[in-house]
Amino acid sequence: MNNISNEITVNINGELFKFQGNVTILDILDKLNLANSKGIAVAVNMQIVSSKDWKEYIVSNNDKIIIIQATQGG
Amino acid sequence: MEDKLVIADKSFSSRLFLGTGKFSSGELMERAILASGCEMVTVALKRIDMRGQNDNIMQYLNNKSLQILPNTSGVRTAKEAILVAQMAREALQTNWIKLEIHPDPKYLMPDHIETLKAAEELVKLGFVVLPYVHADPVFCKQLEDVGVAAVMPLGSFIGSNRGLKTEDFIKVIIEQSNVPVIVDAGIGTPSHAAAAMELGADAVLINTAIAVATDPVSMAESFKLSVIAGRKAYKAGMSYSLEHSMATSPLTPFINDL
Numbered sequence: 593m594n595n596i597s598n599e600i601t602v603n604i605n606g607e608l609f610k611f612q613g614n615v616t617i618l619d620i621l622d623k624l625n626l627a628n629s630k631g632i633a634v635a636v637n638m639q640i641v642s643s644k645d646w647k648e649y650i651v652s653n654n655d656k657i658i659i660i661q662a663t664q665g666g
Numbered sequence: 667m668e669d670k671l672v673i674a675d676k677s678f679s680s681r682l683f684l685g686t687g688k689f690s691s692g693e694l695m696e697r698a699i700l701a702s703g704c705e706m707v708t709v710a711l712k713r714i715d716m717r718g719q720n721d722n723i724m725q726y727l728n729n730k731s732l733q734i735l736p737n738t739s740g741v742r743t744a745k746e747a748i749l750v751a752q753m754a755r756e757a758l759q760t761n762w763i764k765l766e767i768h769p770d771p772k773y774l775m776p777d778h779i780e781t782l783k784a785a786e787e788l789v790k791l792g793f794v795v796l797p798y799v800h801a802d803p804v805f806c807k808q809l810e811d812v813g814v815a816a817v818m819p820l821g822s823f824i825g826s827n828r829g830l831k832t833e834d835f836i837k838v839i840i841e842q843s844n845v846p847v848i849v850d851a852g853i854g855t856p857s858h859a860a861a862a863m864e865l866g867a868d869a870v871l872i873n874t875a876i877a878v879a880t881d882p883v884s885m886a887e888s889f890k891l892s893v894i895a896g897r898k899a900y901k902a903g904m905s906y907s908l909e910h911s912m913a914t915s916p917l918t919p920f921i922n923d924l
Contacts, residue, residue, distance in 0.1 A: 605713040624716070631724045632714065633757035638745075640752040658713060660753050662723050664695070665710020665739055666685025666824070666873030 600653040617646040620657070632661045669901065671868055673846050674762075674794040674815040676733060678705045681863065682893040683735070683848065685873025686710075689882065692726040698876055699732070702886035706733040708764055708871070710740070711754055724758075735796065737764040742777075744784035751788055763788060764818070766798040774824040778805050782812065789813035798850055801832035803839045810845050817843060818871065820851035821862065825874045827854025830861055840866045856885075856892030863896025864904065 601610050604620070611620070617634055621627040634641050635658045641649050651657065670677040683706045689695035699707060709723060727734060736754035741747045744767065751763040765788065767781050768774040776799050788795045794815045799805055801819040809817055819839055822828035829852060830836065840847050846868035853859050854875045862870050872889055879885035 605716055607716050624714075626714065631722070631757050633753035635749060635753055638749055640749065640756060642756060658753070660711045660750075660757060661714055662709045662734075662736065662754075662758060663712040663721065664686045664689065664723055665737055666687040666708055666871070 600651070602651050602653070602655045602657055604657045605659055611651075614650050617641055617649045617651065617657075620651065621646065621659075624659075626659065629661070632659055634659050669897065671846060673796070678733075678869070679703075680705050680890070680893075681869040681897055682859070682890055683707065683869055683871040684876065684886070685871060686723060686727070686877075687873050688877035692721070692723065694882055695877070696726040698882040698886040699727075699729075701883045701890070702876070703890045705731060706735055708735045708737050708873070709758070710737050711750060711757070712740075733762065734758050734760050735762050735764050736760065737766050737798075738784075739766050739768075741767055742769040742780075743767070744780040744787065747780070747784040748787055748791070751784075751793055752791070755793070761792055762794045762796070762815075764796045764798060765814075768798075768824075776800055776820070778802070782808060785809055785814050786812040796848065801835035801839060803835060803842055806839045806843060806847075810843065814845060816846040816848055816868070818848045818850040821849050821858065822852030824851045826852050827875055828852050829854055829858040830865075833861075833865070836862070836867065837865055856888045859889055860892040860896035860899075863893055864899050866900050869893075 598613050599610055601608055636655050671681050680703045682702055682704045684702055684704045685708045686695055736758055738747045738750045741750050747767050755761055765784055767777045781797050785795050785797050796816045796818055797809055797814055798818045806817045822831040848869045848871055849862040849867045850871040853870055853872055859870045876882050876885045
């Protein structure tokens with residue numbers, strides 16, 4: 593049952609996702625086809641994570657991740 | 667001499683700013699922005715839809731001379747506003763932020779306690795802060811004291827098109843303010859915009875009145891002209907207002923003297 597201990601659950605924009613092993617923010621964006629999106633920003637547990645840190649930042653079990661982009665508004 | 671509006675380190679030739687909400691398409695929004703001659707537009711932020719339905723508004727706003735003003739709409743507290751401002755800075759590469767904290771969804775009334783807390787902190791973090799506020803002259807001075815770049819008092823309810831219901835208080839804000847005053851919210855017609863400019867407002871922000879018009883492009887141009895007219899009238903020095911007539915032609919008695 594090694595791989596179970598290795599599994600983490602994170603909340604991304606209100607939905608739960610499961611990942612195996614050490615996963616960086618860039619890995620997550622890649623899996624969500626957002627790695628090359630322009631104009632997005634990421635926060636983990638209410639702290640902004642700058643895009644230059646996405647490659648190194650490893651998420652933890654139960655992290656709350658918010659990914660935002662610009663939309664129409666006044 | 668050109669009549670430029672300076673906010674923080676940026677100068678604007680146009681005193682009309684546009685919101686990007688409610689346009690039926692990105693193309694229409696882009697054309698309306700062009701017709702309006704505006705040099706700053708607001709955008710909102712939203713969580714990315716994990717199911718893949720994500721519009722890309724920025725493709726219609728790629729004119730380099732256009733200042734993007736992200737807003738904090740949707741936040742309920744100063745803490746949330748600060749996070750959203752930081753995310754906006756990261757996503758859009760601008761330190762300009764329209765600070766709006768209105769927890770009540772029906773009237774969208776700004777929460778001044780949270781707004782002041784957030785404004786103070788955001789200024790310290792290096793943001794150019796433009797707060798959306800009630801037309802409250804005392805509060806506008808308090809915001810000025812913490813270092814906001816402009817104040818954005820409401821004319822009436824957001825999206826209501828009811829015009830300058832707060833006119834008396836806007837006048838006081840304009841009289842007292844050392845930062846630009848941008849009348850935001852409720853301006854529904856070009857004549858409302860002209861009236862705000864005649865009072866001496868530095869600029870107006872329009873969204874619904876243009877976006878929801880039958881012809882948003884033509885309406886954008888109408889607002890452009892009205893803002894120019896209102897500003898010119900203000901600069902020209904308005905004539906007086908009387909409760910009785912004062913003849914503009916000589917009242918020569920013709921008949922009785924014959």
